[in-house]
Amino acid sequence: MNAIDMSPPSPVDAGLAHFPRADGSRTPYGVFTSPEIYALEQERIFRGPTWSFLGLEAEIKAPGDFKSTFIGDTPVVMTRTDSGGLAAWVNRCAHRGAMVCRQLRGNATSHACVYHQWRYDLEGNLFGVPFLRGLNGQAGMPADFDRAANGLRKLRVESYAGLVFATFSDTVEPLADYIGPTMAGYINRIFHKPVEYLGCTRQYSNSNWKLYLENVKDPYHASLLHLFHTTFNIFRVGMKAHCATDEGHGMHSIIMAIKQDQGETSTAYKDQKIRSFDSGFQLEDDSILALIPEYEVLATNHIQPIFPQLVIQQIHNTLVARQLLPKGPDHFELVFHFFGYADDDAEMRKLRIKQANLVGPAGYISMEDTEATELVQQGVVRDADATSIIDMARDAPEQSDTLITEKLIRSFWAGYQKLMGFDAAAAVGA
Numbered sequence: 001m002n003a004i005d006m007s008p009p010s011p012v013d014a015g016l017a018h019f020p021r022a023d024g025s026r027t028p029y030g031v032f033t034s035p036e037i038y039a040l041e042q043e044r045i046f047r048g049p050t051w052s053f054l055g056l057e058a059e060i061k062a063p064g065d066f067k068s069t070f071i072g073d074t075p076v077v078m079t080r081t082d083s084g085g086l087a088a089w090v091n092r093c094a095h096r097g098a099m100v101c102r103q104l105r106g107n108a109t110s111h112a113c114v115y116h117q118w119r120y121d122l123e124g125n126l127f128g129v130p131f132l133r134g135l136n137g138q139a140g141m142p143a144d145f146d147r148a149a150n151g152l153r154k155l156r157v158e159s160y161a162g163l164v165f166a167t168f169s170d171t172v173e174p175l176a177d178y179i180g181p182t183m184a185g186y187i188n189r190i191f192h193k194p195v196e197y198l199g200c201t202r203q204y205s206n207s208n209w210k211l212y213l214e215n216v217k218d219p220y221h222a223s224l225l226h227l228f229h230t231t232f233n234i235f236r237v238g239m240k241a242h243c244a245t246d247e248g249h250g251m252h253s254i255i256m257a258i259k260q261d262q263g264e265t266s267t268a269y270k271d272q273k274i275r276s277f278d279s280g281f282q283l284e285d286d287s288i289l290a291l292i293p294e295y296e297v298l299a300t301n302h303i304q305p306i307f308p309q310l311v312i313q314q315i316h317n318t319l320v321a322r323q324l325l326p327k328g329p330d331h332f333e334l335v336f337h338f339f340g341y342a343d344d345d346a347e348m349r350k351l352r353i354k355q356a357n358l359v360g361p362a363g364y365i366s367m368e369d370t371e372a373t374e375l376v377q378q379g380v381v382r383d384a385d386a387t388s389i390i391d392m393a394r395d396a397p398e399q400s401d402t403l404i405t406e407k408l409i410r411s412f413w414a415g416y417q418k419l420m421g422f423d424a425a426a427a428v429g430a
C-alpha cells in the first residue's frame with residue numbers, strides 16, 4: 001500500500017496544535033475541542049486523500065435503492081444505479097443548495113429537490129428544471145444554461161468485499177490499495193461470504209470523533225472499563241491477542257482477542273487485585289454469551305477501524321459495521337449496522353440479534369465506551385496544550401501479541417499529525 005499523499009505542514013497549521021513528539025505518544029487536548037482544527041479535518045481528512053465508509057452493498061440491493069449518510073459532516077447519498085452499479089453524490093441541490101434527499105433510505109427512480117423541483121437521476125445528473133423555457137412567452141433559464149454541467153457533485157465510489165466507500169479525492173489510490181493487504185486479510189475473515197443487512201442503531205456522543213477512534217484502538221481499556229467483559233470472560237488481558245496496523249499510514253488497525261482457558265486469564269486479575277475481576281456473578285440465562293465457532297480463528301473480539309469512519313466488529317456472533325460521523329468538535333454520531341450471513345440458519349440469526357444487546361447505545365459492553373469518551377471531553381475543556389500520555393508498551397514496538405498496549409493509538413496519532421500537517425518537527429521545541 002502506498003502512503004497516502006500527505007501535504008507538507010505549514011507554520012499556520014502547526015500553530016493550531018503543538019505535538020511535542022512525532023511518535024504519537026503525546027497528543028495535545030486542543031485537537032478535541034478546537035473548531036479550527038475540526039474545520040481543517042473536514043478538508044484534509046474527510047475531503048482529503050482518504051476513502052470514507054458509506055454503508056454495505058447489502059443495504060442497497062435493488063436498482064434505485066438509496067441511503068443518505070455523510071462523509072465527515074457533508075451530507076452524501078449512495079445509490080444502486082439502473083445497471084446495478086454504485087453511485088454517490090453530495091446531497092446538496094445544484095440550484096440553491098437545499099438537501100435533495102430527505103429520507104434515510106428508500107427506493108426511487110429519480111430524486112427531486114423539494115424547493116423548486118429540480119430533478120436528478122440516480123447518478124446525480126440534472127434532467128428536470130421547472131420552467132426551463134419559461135411560460136407563456138415569459139423567460140425561463142438563460143439560453144446558455146447547460147443541464148449537463150449542473151448536476152449534483154459526484155463522488156468516486158468503490159466497494160471492497162461488499163463495503164461501500166466514497167471519496168472527494170481524484171488522487172487517492174484505489175480503495176484496495178488504501179486498505180492494504182494486511183487489513184484486507186482481516187476484512188476477508190468477516191466478509192468471506194454474502195451478508196444480509198439486519199438493521200441499525202444510532203447514538204450521539206457529546207465528545208470528539210477521534211476519542212472514539214482512540215477507544216477502538218485501545219485493548220488496554222477493554223478489560224478494565226468493561227465489567228461485563230471480564231466478569232463473563234469475553235475479553236481479558238490474559239487472552240491470546242493480536243494487534244496490528246496497516247502497512248501504509250498506520251491509521252487502520254486490528255485488535256483480535258482469542259479465547260483461552262478461563263482459569264489462566266482470571267489469575268491475571270486476581271494477582272493484581274484489579275477491581276473488574278469478580279468471580280461471584282452469574283447470568284440467570286447465559287445464552288447471550290454463546291460463541292458458535294464459524295471462523296478459522298476463534299476470536300471473541302475482532303475490532304478493526306478502517307480510517308476515518310468505519311469500524312468492523314465481531315464480538316462472539318454479533319457482526320457490525322460501525323459508522324463514525326463527526327458532528328462538530330464535541331459531538332459525533334455512531335451508527336451500528338448489524339448484519340448476518342445470507343445463509344444463516346434460524347438459530348444463528350436469532351443468536352446474532354440477541355447478541356446485538358452486547359453493543360450499540362445500551363449495549364452491555366458498548367455503553368461504557370461513549371461514556372468514557374464524554375468523560376475525556378469534559379476533562380479536556382481547557383488547557384489545549386496539555387497532552388495525554390500514550391506510553392503503554394512504547395518500549396516494545398514489535399510486540400503485537402498483547403492486549404496491554406497503546407501502540408495502535410500512537411500509530412493513529414503519528415499518521416494524523418502528518419495528514420493534518422501537524423508534524424512535531426514544525427512545532428516549537430520539537
Ligand code: FES
Pocket residue numbers: 093094095096097098113114115116117118
Ligand atoms: S434549491 Fe433545489 S430546486 Fe431550488
Ligand SMILES: [Fe+2]
Pocket residue numbers: 215221222226365366368369
Ligand atoms: Fe470498549
